[in-house]
Amino acid sequence: MENCLFCKIIKGEIPTTKMYEDDNMIIIKDIDPKAKNHFLCIPKCHFKLLAEMTEEDANAVKACLKKIPTLEKELGLKNGYRLVINQGEDAGQTVFHLHIHILSGQKMGWTPA
Numbered sequence: 001m002e003n004c005l006f007c008k009i010i011k012g013e014i015p016t017t018k019m020y021e022d023d024n025m026i027i028i029k030d031i032d033p034k035a036k037n038h039f040l041c042i043p044k045c046h047f048k049l050l051a052e053m054t055e056e057d058a059n060a061v062k063a064c065l066k067k068i069p070t071l072e073k074e075l076g077l078k079n080g081y082r083l084v085i086n087q088g089e090d091a092g093q094t095v096f097h098l099h100i101h102i103l104s105g106q107k108m109g110w111t112p113a
């Protein structure tokens with residue numbers, strides 16, 4: 001996708017701090033962290049919303065969800081972590097390439113903000 005920020009990051013056209021990469025995904029540091037540790041797990045296939053997910057996309061998301069817990073040390077997951085997928089306007093989604101936020105490294109409350 002030509003004008004997609006995350007596709008550009010995946011192609012290496014925009015610099016980022018890469019934590020992990022394989023055929024299905026890239027995991028990077030969020031540029032504007034909302035927790036002590038804030039990473040983004042971005043499937044390499046471009047799709048916007050869970051509602052638009054194909055079987056192939058779903059396999060990439062499954063690979064993401066299986067991989068994340070194996071990176072306990074690299075992502076600081078030892079004491080627990082939170083995964084967030086923002087969907088659409090009310091959730092504040094700003095990049096329309098599906099991605100999983102990984103938040104860790106601190107105790108977290110439960111207030112939508």
Ligand code: AMP
Pocket residue numbers: 005014016028029030031032033040085086092093094095096
């Ligand atoms: P969302 O609001 O759920 O679409 O999440 C988009 C996330 O991408 C936000 O947390 C931004 O801080 C993050 N972000 C935007 N630009 C970059 C970038 N160049 N590198 C890393 N993270 C970014």
Ligand code: ZN
Pocket residue numbers: 001004005006007008045046047096097
């Ligand atoms: Zn994209």
